[in-house]
Amino acid sequence: MAGKKNTPNTSGRTTVQLIAQKLGVSAMTVSRALNGKPNVDPKTRDRVLAAARKSGYTPNHIARSLALRRTETIGVVVPEISHSFFPEVIRGIEDAAYSAGYHIVLTHSAEDDCRERDAINTLKSKRVDGILISTAQSVTDISTYRDAIRQGVPFVFFDRVVQGVGATCVSIDDGDCCARITEHLIGHGYRAIAHLSGPTTVSIGKGRLNGYKEALNRHGLKLRPELIVESGFHEKGGYSAMEELLRLPARERPDAVVAVNDPAAFGAMKALQEHKLRIPQDMAIVGMSDDVRAELAICPLTTMRQPAFEIGKTAASALIAEIEGRDKPGRKLIVETELTVRKSCGCV
């Protein structure tokens, strides 16, 4: 009962201090026992563990994080949640994180650059050990990324990546992916191939457009600018873009369409249906990403399967490796895609 500088502990929760007092040992001994350090008398350890269990002790990760300057948490920023792709990615991230003992703080930019900046700052404030991000569509200013990276926050981009800021990027090879599916169409005799493109400000949009051009080029097909229509990444945009294509004189219309992703393809298919055009007879169409709905679509959609789970897992593993100093930043990781042929391309 000496006049020690002992913590009052107003909150009702059990702490190492309390356990220590009850057992007549120091807090450090309790801490060591709880963390399985070797230098603790087995008997003492047992007493501590028993007391901890009995009192329903839950270690305070916040205090631990503050002391260790490490939260064992990674922040995730996704531009949308509903689309089937991101949930799968998140599952992959969760999987890798869980095995490595990390937790996930999930934030959502809703495709808005302000919200994205908010999210990043929030995550920095929460002192996450690293950030995993797929950029919002509206982002033009990459200084937020630059700042974070310069401040030493491990940063890994996935899917929608930003190269040249020194962060590791995990994605499919958009160019190759789009080129391959375009060549699939060319190989089956299509000649007037249109492209519903994403915004070219986003790496995906640009990369895929390039792949499309590349494929035409390789096979000596002329690039017809009127056959490239920006649709964005969503169903609605795909619908409008197809409407635009259908306004072309009948003989100038494409015989096949490469959509930047599956949702855009769905929108386009809807427009075709409304115009009583048959898929693939009147117009073939292919997508990209293998949305869960692709198989079930009115006309099952030919698409490039994008291993979402694996992207998430790869990205999280890469980030964690960098956090733990086992790998260097600035790598470029490519995840393989696979052509999934269904009916919409008319090749089966």
Next chain:
Amino acid sequence: MAGKKNTPNTSGRTTVQLIAQKLGVSAMTVSRALNGKPNVDPKTRDRVLAAARKSGYTPNHIARSLALRRTETIGVVVPEISHSFFPEVIRGIEDAAYSAGYHIVLTHSAEDDCRERDAINTLKSKRVDGILISTAQSVTDISTYRDAIRQGVPFVFFDRVVQGVGATCVSIDDGDCCARITEHLIGHGYRAIAHLSGPTTVSIGKGRLNGYKEALNRHGLKLRPELIVESGFHEKGGYSAMEELLRLPARERPDAVVAVNDPAAFGAMKALQEHKLRIPQDMAIVGMSDDVRAELAICPLTTMRQPAFEIGKTAASALIAEIEGRDKPGRKLIVETELTVRKSCGCV
């Protein structure tokens, strides 16, 4: 340069202390200015804010949380992430949380009770201000919930709820929901109606089964135990369950099936297809939850629309209200469902 007990601050990051030193004021003043407290000289405030911006100061939420014993974070536990329902719920949660200034730590039980217990303990360790959970299928022991609730952790169940432990539950009225869709079939002349049930250990499974029974009962239809087959919540189980029904002698087969949810219905539809049976002519089928794929299924699926986004939003708002003391725990919140008639029931 007096021999003060000043923090060395080995890490390179800016802190309130550092700003305070640079400006020759106390840390408290900086803190107050940064948090917009009223009792700060406007001039001082401006100097502080300027210095903060210039030095790229990011508040340390960890330290703040430790001091305030409040993390402004809510923990979320979902049993799966891929299924389209949960991503939508999460979006709803995120929406409500974001507006209220809370963040989300996402965990995933993978339908496993051990992982779920882990997740809850993790969240308690991280001192989240409250927990939002949809229980895993394999859970039989509810003491983990009990303990957490008794320890004063605000707890709200959504979708797969546990009543009687004093926590608020947010869900649809499973009984009513299933009864209504069953009655829809009865009203259109079906008489031998089967039910692919979920595990009855889960509230949803039990509630829906009861609703099904109730509907038959209300209309004087005899309950035929052989027409109730447990399918679980997934496609695979739905497939097997339908296989089982199809082993019944032809004249004892059901003319319609109420599946516990859409994925189970998809599995059942696949089995019907493989047996060359037509939907709905040979057998009608309805689901529940309005999976994104329902509309696109080979035979568009009649189902009860479950407002996933709203469930998430309602649950998060309820939890936050309880965290902030604006509402009491133990409430029961029902979110309305809506019958969505498509082709699979043969009623259009």
Next chain:
DNA sequence: TTGTACGCGTTATCAA
């Protein structure tokens, strides 16, 4: 093996 002293970065409290 165990204990002491102190820092992690912030805020509440009370005094000036």
Next chain:
DNA sequence: TTGATAACGCGTACAA
């Protein structure tokens, strides 16, 4: 309006 002090709960470093 401002500042000094202590506390939030835990871990590192060093001493015993």
